[in-house]
Amino acid sequence: MKRSRLWAWSLFGIGAAYFLIPLIATFEFSLRMRRGAYSWDAYAAVFADPRFQATFSYSAFIALCTIVVGILLVVPAAYFVRLRLPHLRPIIEFVTLLPLIIPPIILVFGYIRLYNSSSWLPFTGSALATDLLLVFAYATLSLPLMYRAVDTGLRTIDVGTLTEAATILGANQVTILARIILPNILIAVLSGAFLTFAIVMGEFVIASLLSRPAFGPYLQLIGANRAYEPAALAIISFIITWGAMGTIQLLARFAPKTAARID
Amino acid sequence: MAEQFLSIEKIVKSFGGNTVVHGVDLGFGKGEFISLLGPSGCGKTTILRMIAGFERPTAGRIVVEGKDITHLSPNQRKIGMVFQAYALFPNMNVADNIGFGLKVAGIPRDKARARVAEMLALIGLSGFEKRFPFELSGGQQQRVALARALAPRPRMLLLDEPLSALDAKIRVSLREQIRAIQRELGITTIFVTHDQEEALSISDRIVVLNAGKVEQFGTPFEVYNRPASRFVATFVGTLNTLQATVADAAKKTVAIDGQVVTIPALPATARSGETVALTMRPEAIAIANGVPRDIVLDGTVSEVNFLGSVIRLKIDLGANAINLDIFNDQHTPPPAHGTPVRIGIASGDVLVLDG
Ligand SMILES: Nc1ncnc2c1ncn2[C@@H]1O[C@H](COP(=O)(O)OP(=O)(O)O)[C@@H](O)[C@H]1O
Ligand SMILES: [Mg+2]
Numbered sequence: 001m002k003r004s005r006l007w008a009w010s011l012f013g014i015g016a017a018y019f020l021i022p023l024i025a026t027f028e029f030s031l032r033m034r035r036g037a038y039s040w041d042a043y044a045a046v047f048a049d050p051r052f053q054a055t056f057s058y059s060a061f062i063a064l065c066t067i068v069v070g071i072l073l074v075v076p077a078a079y080f081v082r083l084r085l086p087h088l089r090p091i092i093e094f095v096t097l098l099p100l101i102i103p104p105i106i107l108v109f110g111y112i113r114l115y116n117s118s119s120w121l122p123f124t125g126s127a128l129a130t131d132l133l134l135v136f137a138y139a140t141l142s143l144p145l146m147y148r149a150v151d152t153g154l155r156t157i158d159v160g161t162l163t164e165a166a167t168i169l170g171a172n173q174v175t176i177l178a179r180i181i182l183p184n185i186l187i188a189v190l191s192g193a194f195l196t197f198a199i200v201m202g203e204f205v206i207a208s209l210l211s212r213p214a215f216g217p218y219l220q221l222i223g224a225n226r227a228y229e230p231a232a233l234a235i236i237s238f239i240i241t242w243g244a245m246g247t248i249q250l251l252a253r254f255a256p257k258t259a260a261r262i263d
Numbered sequence: 264m265a266e267q268f269l270s271i272e273k274i275v276k277s278f279g280g281n282t283v284v285h286g287v288d289l290g291f292g293k294g295e296f297i298s299l300l301g302p303s304g305c306g307k308t309t310i311l312r313m314i315a316g317f318e319r320p321t322a323g324r325i326v327v328e329g330k331d332i333t334h335l336s337p338n339q340r341k342i343g344m345v346f347q348a349y350a351l352f353p354n355m356n357v358a359d360n361i362g363f364g365l366k367v368a369g370i371p372r373d374k375a376r377a378r379v380a381e382m383l384a385l386i387g388l389s390g391f392e393k394r395f396p397f398e399l400s401g402g403q404q405q406r407v408a409l410a411r412a413l414a415p416r417p418r419m420l421l422l423d424e425p426l427s428a429l430d431a432k433i434r435v436s437l438r439e440q441i442r443a444i445q446r447e448l449g450i451t452t453i454f455v456t457h458d459q460e461e462a463l464s465i466s467d468r469i470v471v472l473n474a475g476k477v478e479q480f481g482t483p484f485e486v487y488n489r490p491a492s493r494f495v496a497t498f499v500g501t502l503n504t505l506q507a508t509v510a511d512a513a514k515k516t517v518a519i520d521g522q523v524v525t526i527p528a529l530p531a532t533a534r535s536g537e538t539v540a541l542t543m544r545p546e547a548i549a550i551a552n553g554v555p556r557d558i559v560l561d562g563t564v565s566e567v568n569f570l571g572s573v574i575r576l577k578i579d580l581g582a583n584a585i586n587l588d589i590f591n592d593q594h595t596p597p598p599a600h601g602t603p604v605r606i607g608i609a610s611g612d613v614l615v616l617d618g
Contacts, residue, residue, distance in 0.1 A: 158348060165350040165408075167337045168315055169364035169415065179363075183354040 023238065030231035042232035049229075051218055059207075059215035062131065063200035066138040067193045070146045073139060075189065078150045079181055082159050096147040099140050104205045107137060112209065130210050137206045142196040149195070153188025154181075187251045194244035201240055267326075268293035268451050269314070269419065274323035276309050276475075284309055285475045286323070291468075294449045296442065298462035301472035302498065307455045310472075311421050314453065316340050327418065343412030343450075345422045349404040351396040357383070357407050358392035364415035382410035385444060402433040409441065419451040426461065438465050459499045463487060471495050487544075493616045496542055503548070504616075505541045505583045509533050517541070520581030524558045528615050540616045545575065547612035548587035550598075556607025560585075564602045578606060 033041040046052050081092050099107070111133060115123035123133040139146075159181070166176045182189065207214035219237065223230040267290040276284040284306045291297050299307045312318040314325060316337030324333045332340055351360050361382050365375040383389045386406040396404055405425055412420060422441070426434040442465040445452045456462050462469050463483040471478045471486060471494075479491040490496035497504075507517040507526075515529040517539065526541065533539060549556060565584065566577035574597045578585045587606065589597065598604055 157353065158350065161346055161348055161350040162352065164315075164317055164337070165344070165346060165411075166352070166363070166367075167317075168340070168342060168344045169411070170338045170341075170367045171363070172338060175367060180352055180354070184352075 026231050026234050030228060030235055033228040042228040043236075046222075046229050046232050046236065055213055055215045055218035058213050059201050060197075062134055062138065062212075062214065063197045065135045066142060066200050067196050069135055069139045070142055070192070070196055071189060074143070074146045074150050074192075075182060075185075076177060078147060078154055079159065079177060082151070082154050083163060093147070093151075096143045099142075100144050104137075104141060104203070105209075107140065108206045108209045111137060124210065130212060134207065134210055134212055134214075137210075138196070138200050138203065141203070141206070142192075142199050145195040145199070146192040149188050149192030150185060153185030156188075157181075157184045190251050191248040194248050198241040198244045202237055267291065268295075268328060270326045271310070271314070272324045272326065274310070274313060274325070275321045276306070276313060276318060277321045282321075283475050284313075284320075287472075287475070287477055289470060289477065289480060291451060291453070293451055296445055296452045296454065296465060296467045298466040298469045299453060299455045299472060300459060300462040300469050300499070301457065301478075303457055305472045306475040307457075307472060308423055311423055311453060311455050314419075315342055315344055315421055341415070341418050343415070343417035343420045345405070345408050345412050345420070345425045347424045347427055349396070349401070349408050349428075351404055351408055351411070353396055355395075356392065357388070357394050357396075357399070360396070360407055361410045361414050363411060368415055378414055382414050385413070385447075386410045386440075400433075401429050402437055405429065405437060406440070409444070413444075413448065413450070417450070419453070420445070422452065422454045424455055424457070426456075427458075434461075441465070463499070471499065473498070490614070496614060496616065501545055501586065502542050503545060503585045503587075505580070505585065507539055507541050509535050509537045509539060511535055512537075519560060520583055522560050522580070524560070525610065526558075526613055526615065527610055528613055530615060533615075542614045542616055543608060543612050545586045545588045548585060548606055548608050550576075550587070550589060550604055550606055557610045558608040558613070560606050560608070562604060562606065564598045564600055564604055567597055567600060569597070576604075578604060 030042050031038040031040070033039060033045070077092070081089055112124060115121050115133060117125040123129045162180055162184070163176055166180050171179070201215055202219070203214070204216035204220055208217045208220070219230070219233055222233060269291045271287055271289045274284055274287045275282065287306075287310060299310060301307055309318060313320050316332070316335060316339075320333060324331050326332065327340075352363065355363065358376075358379050361379045362375050365378055370378070379392070380389070383391065386409060388403060388406060388410075391399070391403070391407075396407070399407065405428075408425075425441070426438055429437065438461055441454075454462075454466065463486070466483055468480065468482055469486050470480050473494045479486055479495045481489075481491075486495060487500050490499060496502055505519050507519045509529070510516040510518045510523050512529070512533050512535045514525070515527055516523050516525050517529065519541070529539070560580055562578040562580040562585070564576055565579040566575075568575040568577075569591075572591050573588050574591055575586055575588050576598065578587065585606070591597075
């Protein structure tokens with residue numbers, strides 16, 4: 001028994017080292033911009049860069065739009081599948097997994113071919129329309145996470161009975177979704193939202209090929225041209241991602257409270 | 264049957280070729296408390312869900328106050344429903360749960376608040392407005408569910424085994440409370456249960472169902488004392504069944520473990536030597552001490568169950584055994600195990616079932 005504990009700990013140690021050493025090294029490097037002393041100079045330079053502010057807020061805005069589109073798309077879909085077409089769940093699950101299988105590069109080339117300025121739907125014809133296309137692309141990209149999160153949330157409530165209880169009281173489907181279903185799976189929806197946020201903030205391929213001023217291409221640009229700032233940016237991105245994950249964990253603590261007691 | 268409040272006309276329901284409700288025909292009066300009683304899987308919930316509008320009948324119609332509602336969607340029917348699993352909205356407090364139907368109907372806020380307070384008083388939970396469902400016991404949750412169903416003043420109330428998730432004591436007190444509230448509001452109510460005691464104790468009339476068909480529709484008194492079929496006789500209440508052999512069909516005599524008695528209710532089709540089943544309620548049998556009964560049998564006490572005000576005895580007659588109830592008498596201890604006793608049965612209380 002002691003032996004197996006030892007094994008477990010050493011495996012854990014190896015895993016942690018694999019993960020932590022590059023992170024610590026990057027962090028250490030990001031502090032060495034000023035010669036001979038540790039400083040936050042690289043971070044100051046990053047935050048002072050107007051392109052950082054512009055691309056960061058652009059991507060944050062796109063992320064929020066993506067979350068809204070994702071929720072409007074996924075919550076009703078997952079709800080109706082659970083309520084009316086439970087036998088289709090495996091198929092829907094497979095479809096939502098497709099964005100993980102199809103590389104973003106293929107997705108974006110498809111978009112460019114389908115929606116170019118001489119097509120029926122010239123999404124790439126104007127900046128605003130391209131932004132819209134970007135949001136839809138990101139909504140697709142985050143579909144596997146969003147769908148899973150929402151579906152997990154729906155599993156914790158009795159969708160059928162709650163829907164019937166609200167229906168017999170006179171509610172219509174929109175009211176039921178907005179007042180009963182969404183509030184009860186809010187924690188799950190938020191965790192999907194934070195994952196979406198993390199994905200959108202770091203995405204490079206689609207934003208770059210649609211030539212939008214997003215944070216991902218900016219990261220790449222800085223990475224190719226500077227020494228210390230990329231390290232600082234990597235740490236900042238890491239904090240954003242893990243901040244999002246941490247928030248999910250925090251929110252999950254509030255989840256059990258909404259479940260009804262049966263006794 | 265002119266003034267029917269709710270009529271269910273020749274309703275059939277099939278789920279993909281599997282017919283679970285076979286042409287049920289029923290009519291209920293306004294303000295009646297009706298129970299749908301039957302074993303699990305007999306179609307009670309399916310019938311209730313067709314009345315609510317959650318299932319569409321394969322054939323037949325449902326008429327309320329002269330209007331065909333068969334194709335009306337559930338949120339247009341103005342029906343209140345209470346579910347077995349409470350189904351309170353977990354994200355809303357008690358007041359918001361009860362007020363949900365009012366809000367959906369667009370009732371002004373102050374009016375809705377007054378109605379919620381009235382409902383809370385009705386179910387005895389005033390002061391619980393701000394509690395959430397997870398902070399309530401099962402019985403309290405079910406009372407809130409009842410208040411939620413009643414708040415928008417529905418024209419009828421449907422309850423699908425609302426008590427079956429609760430423990431025995433709360434079950435009895437809550438069913439009395441439901442009945443009292445129903446009387447107070449005079450609301451037509453359909454109560455689904457598989458518990459015959461529950462149905463007998465609170466209903467105006469009972470629909471006994473078996474395998475998707477109505478076996479009997481009558482008052483608790485009728486259903487219990489004059490069961491229309493063998494199924495009803497055995498499903499509702501405790502029944503003694505004695506296997507007897509017809510001794511002389513012409514004289515209507517049978518032999519029960521060798522003791523020959525006369526059964527006037529013996530059908531004319533019975534032939535000598537045939538086996539028949541004689542059934543009777545435990546309370547139709549008495550220990551023969553003074554009270555004259557026309558059937559008298561000798562046996563021995565094989566079990567004594569002290570139930571409080573009533574004592575249930577099991578009497579061995581040979582191959583047959585019979586249960587009977589006697590009242591507890593503080594001054595006379597019940598007969599001991601193994602005591603020989605003589606029992607009397609009024610032949611009018613005996614039902615003869617074929618086979
Ligand atoms: N949605 C459904 N699909 C298929 N069969 C069903 C469905 N609902 C009920 N049934 C079947 O109909 C029969 C009656 O069910 P139900 O009305 O729930 O019975 P009860 O409420 O009396 O226990 C059962 O055999 C059940 O399996
Ligand atoms: Mg049922």
